Amino acid sequence: MKRFFARWGEGYLYHPSLLQKLLSLLLLPLSGLYCLAAYLRYRRSVPLYYGIPVVSVGNLSVGGSGKTPLVIELARHFSKPAIVLRGYGRKSRGMVVVKDRDILCDIAASGDEAMLYATSLPHAVVIVSEIRERAIAEAKAIGCDIVLLDDGYGKHTIDKLDLIIDVQTPNPF
Template sequence: MKRFWVAWGERYLYNPSLIQKILSVLLLPLSWIYCLLAYIRYLRSRPKSFGIPVVSVGNLIVGGSGKTPIVVELAKHFEKPAIVLRGYGRQSRGMVVVKDKSTILCDVIKSGDEAMLYAQMLDSAMVIVSEIRERAIAEAASMGCDVVLLDDGYGKHSIEKLNLLIAVPTPNPYCLPSGAYREKLWSSKKVIVMMERVDFKRSVTLKNPTEKMVLVTAIARPERLDPFLPEVIEKVYFEDHHFFTQGELEMIVERTGATSLLVTSKDLVKMSSYKKLNISVLELSIELNETIITTVKDYVNAAKN
């Protein structure tokens, strides 16, 4: 049932039917109130410096936009980066140092899938999850990091930072609950808007391909994968951040006769202990425009001085 409502909600926000469009219009008064409250919250905020450069990679909408590979690519350009994020889907609370400069300190259940992916992909990066991002930034500064990369930080208006904003096309331009926007791009807020195929390009490598693959994934808006998919015999979608059990994955293999499960790197971190499963992996990488890289480096260097 939960999977049904998640899929319904994604269609409502990004590819609405006629009935869903009518519902969206009926909910517009609530959207105006929501957007007004978000604007007031923005106006009342006062950006604070934490003694360390902070670069945010975010978007304005609910659902996925591909922030993770961009953060990974940016982190590679610094010696002592820290990745700070909320840790959606984790089964823990408070601040957790997932990885110090060399060692992963907890499991994926405590860290969440995105944080563990960062920890595994970036040898020199510290990774911290916390509902209170300011606390995690202060911790990164105390541990000697030279820059904080904030995953999904546009709305954290009280933090002094460089804002990179990924543009995500949507036919529904309204704030919640009529549309997908958590808040608008306020005219007085300085941001760098990043356009796909202009400021960054995505590419995918397929590892361990087999003859009969079933796509199994738990990411937001999984249809984003379609342009990169090889031929698959079926697609099975779970809600974002879902923790797979070995039993449910084995049932998918048995039902479909698949020779492997095709997953993303984000899904894979939650399956690494399931040794009996044959896994194929879609590894997504990003090529960033040199102008973006230079802009970020210039900001970080100026903030240090």
């Protein structure tokens, strides 16, 4: 069942059928309500500074926009960067320090993207956490000089510089 929805979603995003296009049009009013709620949440949020510079790399489309290579390249320009991400696909929960000098866990606890960062950047600290604010505080306590958030655009309670990647997609819906 999961595979069916994954294929349906991928088809919808990249090569939508007529039925999927009609469904998009029917759901358009709900999209408007969602956008209004997101905007109100954004306007109510108060960004907090955590005592360390934070740069967020986000995207406006799903997958394949180049966030990971951009974060890796940015991290190479700092002496002790921390990369904070959610850790999609990991088996663990909560905050996990994946790497601080040495790799401290396996791919099941970190997720594949976090492990890619850990193996690609020998001088970086890599932390996975659903609660990004906690991971930022941990990075500061470890002694990092900057935090790079992978996919942190929607975290409006964090004072950060947002870098947004927008790639063209074949689906205007």
